[in-house]
Amino acid sequence: MNVQLIAHTQLSADFLSQDDEYLYDKVFHEEIAEGQAIALTAIRTCYSANKPTEIVAKEGAKYFGSKASDGGTGTDADRLFRHIFASKHTSTLEHISFTFAIEGVSRTLLAQLTRHRAGFSFSVQSQRYVRMGSDDKIGGFDYVAPGKIDDPEAEAVFIAAMQDAQRKYDELRSLGVSAEDARAVLPNAAATNLVMTANLTALLSFYSKRKPGKGAQKEITELAEALRREVVDAEPWTDQFFEEV
Structure with a gap:
């Protein structure tokens, strides 16, 4: 962050x-x-x-x-x-x-943050227009691990889930699915700015x-x-x- x-x-x-x-x-x-x-x-x-x-x-x-x-x-x-x-x-x-630049936070945090509406304005990086593929400019989506996933076994499961989500996103894009629809497989942990x-x-x-x-x-x-x-x-x-x- x-x-x-x-x-x-x-x-x-x-x-x-x-x-x-x-x-x-x-x-x-x-x-x-x-x-x-x-x-x-x-x-x-x-x-x-x-x-x-x-x-x-x-x-x-x-x-x-x-x-x-x-x-x-x-x-x-x-x-x-x-x-x-x-x-x-x-x-x-x-x-x-x-006015703040906020970088590298999860979509989980974004959902919590935007519940605070009165007196706030937000401009958020779009997963529709910013393509998240491994071969795209962004080089695949970044992610933020929850703080309580802190033991090696749980961390390994979490990382495997992120890698699988990236593969599924890439497969959908290779099948001609648009970025705005392929983003449906991206997790709450996906990072945004x-x-x-x-x-x-x-x-x-x-x-x-x-x-x-x-x-x-x-x-x-x-x-x-x-x-x-x-x-x-x-x-x-x-x-x-x-x-x-």
Whole structure:
């Protein structure tokens, strides 16, 4: 499995330039994450008389420039984010999205992953258009072994089943069966690749259900952890929310 963040929500140049003396400098020096500025704008728009384009310019110094008034860590903006999260007003975090390349995962995982629909978008490698034959460009289908197939005898049975599926697929194709019909013999273990976009609220919900200790299958718990790492690397202030879900 390989998971890599391709893109995430960033501030526009016009928005950054409207308050050169505060916002641009703070973001440039990484004192404020861009996601934090977006979150503050969305949250305070619900409660402030100021316009969305004015929120950070007029209120940023107050929230980002002072210590958390609840006695917790970070700035008063962090206090506000904690309050919003605790009060479940997390629709305000839906404005922050992340796009990932996810490679080498099983179709079993894909079936589990796509049950999470709200706030997610998927573009998946097609077994109809990408031919999986041994002599095709892909060189035959890859597969992902379930984590619990870990003793030599079980592993041998599993590998034999994968090899047999490949032979049957190749035989069907040699008999003139189309790729879209021959794919019916490919197993749930067959590997696939996808691009996935999700907003922060949706990712937190996904993580709460698929993180280790929740009874999910090993492969998808590994995906949950990989997504978490990518998000937190891009927006470190979100780590506290993953810890709490």
